[in-house]
Every structure is written in C-alpha cells, then in structure tokens.
Amino acid sequence: MATTAELEAMRHALSLARRGPRGVNPQVGAVLLSPAGDVLAEGWHRGAGTAHAEVDALSKLAEGEARGATAIVTLEPCNHIGRTGPCAVALLDAGVERVVYAIADPNVPAAGGAERLRAAGVEVEGGVLADDARTLLDGWLAVQRLRRPHVTVKWAQSLDGRAAAADGTSRWITGPAAREDVHRRRAQADAIVVGTGTLLADDPALTARRPDGSLYDAQPIPVVLGARAIPDDAAVRQHPKSVLHRSGENLGGESPNAPSLLEELRELGVQRVFVEGGPTIASAFLRADLVDEVLVYVAPTLLGSGTEGRDRPALRYLGVDTIASQRRLDVASVTPLGPDLLVVAHPAAEGVV
Template identity: 55%
Template sequence: MPQPELYEAAMRHALSLAANGPVTGGNPQVGCVLLSPEGEIVAEGWHRGAGTAHAEVDALSKVADARGLTAVVTLEPCNHHGRTGPCSVALIEAGVARVVYAVDDPGRASAGGAEHLRNAGVETVQGVLKDEAETFLEKWLTATRRGTPWVTLKWAASLDGRSAAADGSSQWITGTAARQRVHEQRAEADAILVGTGTVIADDPSLTARGDAGEFLEHQPLPVVIGERPVPENAKLRQRGYVAAGTRDLDLVLRDLFGRGIRRAYVEGGPTLASALIAAGRVDEYLVYIAPKLIGGPRTAVGDLGLPSIGDAIDLTFTAVESLGDDILITARPATPAKE
C-alpha cells in the first residue's frame, strides 16, 4: 500500500493540475491523479469548466482499465447529477480501489461522495494536504459554505484618500499599469458590481480588456445595485446586465449565488463601498493608491457609522505591489466577513 508521503506528493501534483482550470464559472478548480498499485502516476485530469468532464472523469478517460487504481483528488468527489453525472458513481463503476481527497465538498447537493464510495466498498482517505487545498480553493469554498459570493472591493484613490476632485472628475487617478491590472482582475470575477449612481454619473462599460483594448476571454456579468433605473442610453444596455432593483445587499448576494456567481468584484463608488463595509460583506480589499494629493470632500469611502477610533474596522495587509508610479494594497478583514 502506498505511503502517506506518496499521497501528499500526488495531491500536490493534483493541485497544480487544478490550477489549469478556470477560476470563473461557478465550479471549483479540481485536479485528479490516478496511481497504480505501485504508486506510479498512470493518468491525470482536471476540470475545464461548467459542462465539461470533472477532473475524476477526465483522468479515467485516459486509462483503459482503472480497476485497482488509487484516485487522488483535490476535492471530495461529487455525488449529484448536474450537467454531468456524479463522480462518485464514475469511480465506483470504473473499479477504483481507493480514493484519496483533500477537502470535503460543502455543496448541499454535491456532498456525500465519500460516504457513497465507502458504502460501495471503496477505501477513502480524507484530509490529505487539507490546509493547502483550503487555501487554494478559499474563495469558492467560502462562497459555497455561506451561500453568497466572495466579495472583493476595489477602489482607486489619491494618497490622501480622495477618489475624485471637488468637481467630480476622477479620470485618471492611477496610471496605465494599475488600470490594466484592474481589467485583469475583472476577468477573474464572475460578476462586477456597481451602484446606480456610478452608472448614471460615469456610464461605464464594465468590460475586461487587454493592453491593446481587445476583449479578454472572460467578461464579468455587470450587476447594478440600487432602485433607480439604468438610463436608456447607458453603455451597459448594449452588452446585458442584471438590475438588482434593490439596495438590500443580503438579498442581492444570495440572488447572485443562485445565478452561479462565486466571485463578485465591486467597483461602485463610495456609497456602495461604504454599505458593503458597514454590512460586513467584504472579504478582500484591493486599494490602488496614486502619488497625488487632491483634497476636498470626495473620499473613497463614506460614513461607516463608526462613532470612535475604538470602533474602527481592523484589516490585515496581505500584499503590497508597485504598478508604475502607483501601488496596490491587498488587505483582508481581521475578522472574516459576515456568514
């Protein structure tokens, strides 16, 4: 029987395979490695997006006979019929002898694969490299466990915290390198959220584009939060969007999760940003700081309802990056976002 060290090495390879899959689309990035009884890799696979073969099935398709093999999978094999059949059943029917996985599937419909495998006589080993897999799948796992998307809040500001000049002008606070990074981050999100005030004031297209202005492969779904209608001549009407029709953030986020949104990128103005922060709904902050002083009343974040310094929301910096003359600060709440 293979040793735990072999399982860990195979799991680490499976995690590297999983990274080949798309981060968007609602499904997790999953990798799978098939080991022979001697511990050699005989096949591998990963999930390429919604509607395609899951990692286990992808790997199984590459062997003529899987009887007696060990499947090493980054996530518990699913146990439900979606666009594809349950992976637990595929593994059982293939005759796999053992399944090793890192993290339990938290999905209400998809969980239970390990139990189904055990009931069919397949040995299961769980928790191998669990911490590494939890970190790799953090955004998807967090969203799935609580039923609302992972929320990333972005803003750009001057060194003194202003998002616009007194006359409302804000283009461009940051330089080209920072603005291009924003487009890349948009392409890694399922949805991009703004308030109706931003749509009315700025008429954004909310697209993800490359250096030459070309559309990137993935375009996030624009979501407009608020009660006011989107203007008839707005650019968003040319590409499609979701109008929330409400300011109820809990309702909006639950609805987005039901639409398959797992990663939400927020680019609204200070009103939406402040509402999300005050409601404890932000999982990650991306703050672009430009070496400018603007002054005036237009701050990047508005009133959070915090009466004193003792009530301040504590954050933890996780990264600081230079982008041309600007810097990007990534931060997380010291206390995790609201469940």
Template identity: 55%
Template sequence: MTSQRHETDAMRRAIELSRRGPANGANPRVGCVILDAEGRVIAEGWHRGRGTAHAEVAALGALADRALAQGATAVVTLEPCNHTGATGPCSEALIDAGVGRVVYAVADPGASSSGGGERLRMAGVDVEEGVLGDEAEENIRPWLTSIRRGVPFVTVKWASSLDGRAAAADGSSRWITGPSSRADVHRRRAEAGAIVAGTGTVLADDPSLTARDSDGRELSEQPIAVIVGRRSVPRDSRVFAHPAGAIEYPSRDLSGLLTMLAERDVRHVFVEGGPTVASAFLAAGLADEVLVYLAPTVLGGPVTAITDVGVRTISEQARMRFDHIELLGDDVLLVARPLTTNDLPTKEDD
C-alpha cells in the first residue's frame, strides 16, 4: 500500500503538472499522478483545456499497460468530476479502470460536477480528501472562488511611485516601473479570462490590452478585452484588433459586468485600466485581490493611482492583509487581499 509520504510527494507533483494547463479558460487546472502499490509513479496527466481529456483520464491513458491501473492509487488535485460534459465523468473512468484508491486535495464545488468522491466510495474505492489542500486551493483560487460565488474572481492592479502617483503632472506614465514588473503583469494578464480598462485609459493611451513576452510577441493565452465606460471609443483603436476579441460595456454597473462575464465562462477578471475603473471596483467592494507594483521614484502632482473609494472617515477604511511581497528588479510587488471574518481579531487575541 502506498505511504502517506508517497502520496504527499505525488500530490505536490500533481499540482506542478496542473500548471502546464491553460489558466484562463472555463475549466480548472488539474493534475493527476498514478502510483503503484509500492508508491512508484507509473503515469502522469494534466488537463490541457476545454474539450480535452481530464487529468485522470489523461493519466490513465499514459499507462504503459492499462492493467497497471488495477489496485493503483490515483492522486489528483481536484475531486474527480461526476458528470458528463464535453467529456465523461472521471469518477466512472477511475472505477472502470479498477483503481483501488483515490486521493484528492480539494472538493469540487460545482453544482453538477461534484460528488465524484462519494461515487467512488459507493463503488468500493478507498477515498481520501484534503492532502495538500491549502496548496492545491491556492493553485486554482480564482477558479474555485468563481465557481463558489457565481461571478469571476477580480484582481485589481496598478503601478505607482512611492508617493502613490500613477503618472507625472502632465499625464505621462511610461515607464514608472521596470521591465521585470511589466513582464510579471503580462504573465498575469495571460492567466486571466478578461482584462478590464476604462474608456479614459483607452482614449488616452490606445493600449492593445494583450499579453506579450519581453520581445513584444503575443502570448498563446489571451484575455478578452473589456472596455468599461459611457464614452465612445474609435473603431480604429488598437484594442479592437485584440486576438481574443473586445467587448464594450457602456455602463457603470460593475456587478452586472461580472455577471455578464460569468455567462461567458470567464472565471478571472484582471482590472488595470486606469485610476477611475480601479477605484470603482474597490469602492464597490468587488476586489478579491490587489496588486501594487511600487517603483522607487517620487513624482508628486495630482495623478494618484487610486481616487475616491467611498471612505469618508478612518473607521470606514478598507482594511486588507498582505499576502505576498516580491522584489521585481528595482520594484516591489505588493499583493493584498481584503480581510475576511477569519482575519478579524477574536476576544482571545485581545
């Protein structure tokens, strides 16, 4: 029988494998490792995108001999699905293959796809949930949040000087941050399903809103471009040549925007198009994550990275907690998340 150490090592490998799949699609990144009775890896697989074999089926298909699945242990990052969509249920595929044990990290929150663990148990398969659960949850947090809540996970990003300015007094802003920060932004764009900018930014800067490499080439994964605001944008603007398409949203109803994007199977929204739209998402309490690329420079002047977010007095401040801090060249990336009820102090903490 496989040991806990073997299964933990296999789960860590499965999480690593999952990252080979696309990050910005409707489906989650999932990885699977199959172990024999001695804890040896006999097959691996990951989900390569919508309509392709799920990770469990891909791993079963990678076995040198299908008979090796008999009594084997499948270690998978997400609970095997229990429904028929573009592909069949993974729970049934594992049962049919004769797998004896399934270890998964995170329960599937989908209304139609969940229940795979129980289906496996009913078939006599030994099932364990929660191995490296925190790591696996973090790996697909935007997707999980979106499925649980019904609207996309929202990342709000801005770049600023030490004194919180997004541009000089004349409006020029290229470049406040360095190449390492810009490369990180483009990588994160590619991992989102949609990138949101305000009409003011589109009219002023004529951005392409694409994800590109350091040489300016478009990456293989691209977010849909979304332009928010009531002002019209010229049809010859670069954003309308976006490879994933561009959507104009002539409204300030941001909750409605997220609902519309959810209907398009967008799970993660990346907001970076100017102080007005970034501030609107913060004021509406719709930001799940804030990224601040802080450059070691001082600009002064009136162009702040964030404008009014509805805080009238200090007791109304929108408290967050730092989740990650990283040095990117000469810049610093600060990642913050809103406080939840779990983050608030209790009487025992007083």
C-alpha cells in the first residue's frame, strides 16, 4: 500500500506530467523520494526523443544519490529501447529499491518494466491514483487501444434533420450557448476536420475561441479535405497552426480514405480528432466505422426541403439500404444548451455506430 508521502508525490508527478506535450508519446511525470520520504528530484517527459520522466529525474542527482530511493511514476517504467534506453534498467542501475506507478503501459513493445524490476528484487506497486492517471492519458490510451486517434463527429441540425437551408446557408442554426460548447470541445481536440464544401460555404476559422473572441491556448490542427483549392483569403489561412490540406478523394464513395488520414494524423501525434463536416465528410467517417463519439446539436427550428427537392440533410449515404442495417447509437447524455439540445452518443454495444 502506498504511504501518505508516496500519494502526495504521485499527485505531484501527475501535475508534472501535464507540463509535457500531448503527442505520440504519453505525458509522464516522476518523483524520486529518499528512504525518509523527502523529495530528491523530479522530472517529466518533454516529447519524443527526449529523456523519459524517470531518467530526467535521475539526471538531477549525483551518482549513487538515488541508491535506496523510491521512484514515483505516473506510467509503468518502460522496458524497451526506442530513441532512449529502458527506464526500468536506468532505475535498476541507479539503485532504486521501490517503484510506485499509477497505470500499466498498454503499449506492448514498451511494457514489462514492472516485471523486470520485480525480477531484479525491486519492490513494485502499481495502481496508485490510477483513475487520475487514466484521465490525464485518456487520449493517448485511446490511441493505444484503437491503433488510431479517437474520433468525434459533430454536426448541428434543425429538429427535422437539416444541416442548412435549401440555398446552403447554415449560420446560425444553433444559439450562442451551443457554439460556445463547440469551441470548448475544439480546444480539447488535436485536429479539426472539415470538407472544402463547408470551408467554401461558411469560411470557418477552425480555431477554438472563448466567448470574448480570444483564442484558447490549445488549438487543433486544421485539416481540410477536398480537391478544391483553399482561397488565399480564407479565414483558416489565419489559423495559428498550418493547414493540412488533403484531396479527400473517394470520401464520397465506397472506399473512403479516412483510415489513411487517421494514420497520418496518428504519426503526427494527434490523439483526438474533431470532425465538423459537412455531411459528406461526417458520413464517410460513420460509413467506415471510424467514429467513437457523436455530438448532435439540435435546434428547435424547422427547415424542411427546398423547391425541387433541394434537401440539405445533416448526413448523406451511410450504407443503410434496409432497416435491418440501421446504425444504432447508445445515448450517453442529453444536455440543454440555451434553446438547443446536445445529444452525446457512442457506438452501440453490438459495435454498430
């Protein structure tokens, strides 16, 4: 069982981990305690290719100073040679006698550090403040589980399922409270995806903004899908991050390139993708079964169809040709946002979105 000093050190290690960047590698913090429970050193991981948290902490001590110490780490010490050596070996070489970690490493090539330490006679305890660590590493853990970034698809619609009026105008279906919620969620994402149709129709900045118009500190990478060019004066050109423009080829057909896009984003360190549409892009991700969360902002308004059947539905073809193949969702919550409703849903238990 973890001591009071170890619990306090783990909380501090979690705060240290948050200083590191969110990306390909996990955010990890470490604290080294003396046998008396005093802090000897601390460290955190600063990104791919830099020292891991344990090694960062050890580097601040003189040779032999860590002998008999306890290492408090937010993630199980790694057991593989990547750009850096195994942290489990570094701890052994330093003479650490006890290791306390929050959660096991789900990355198979890196896992096994706890077992290696125990085999060498080090006392090891896992699961300390595990829930807090999972919350911190939620996005990274999702990537390890899914082998791709976590995908949220969002759209706004009228009560009768329309995303825009017959002429294509869609500003604004929902009210200020709903739009504020969208921007807050954008700030939690690493990339935001739209099609050129939406870009050309609405000219979105694709930034995450506070109600006063100022930018959140965290901004998603703007990703634009479609063969049409992005105008030089488009609002997205002023985004603080460079636009990633991909053709979007086949997104409307039977073989969407959504998987290859997600693989590219994963290699860039993206953990959470926020797909804002429009209907063609959202439908492509849904059709490919690449959606983990659906956000639907429903406004109490009716748009109907235009003359000559000019409809602007919230979604397009999903591969549902018969009621037996409908894509069911499990609703997680329904939240009022001013006059609007936000419905949050996830893939149904049978694995169909």
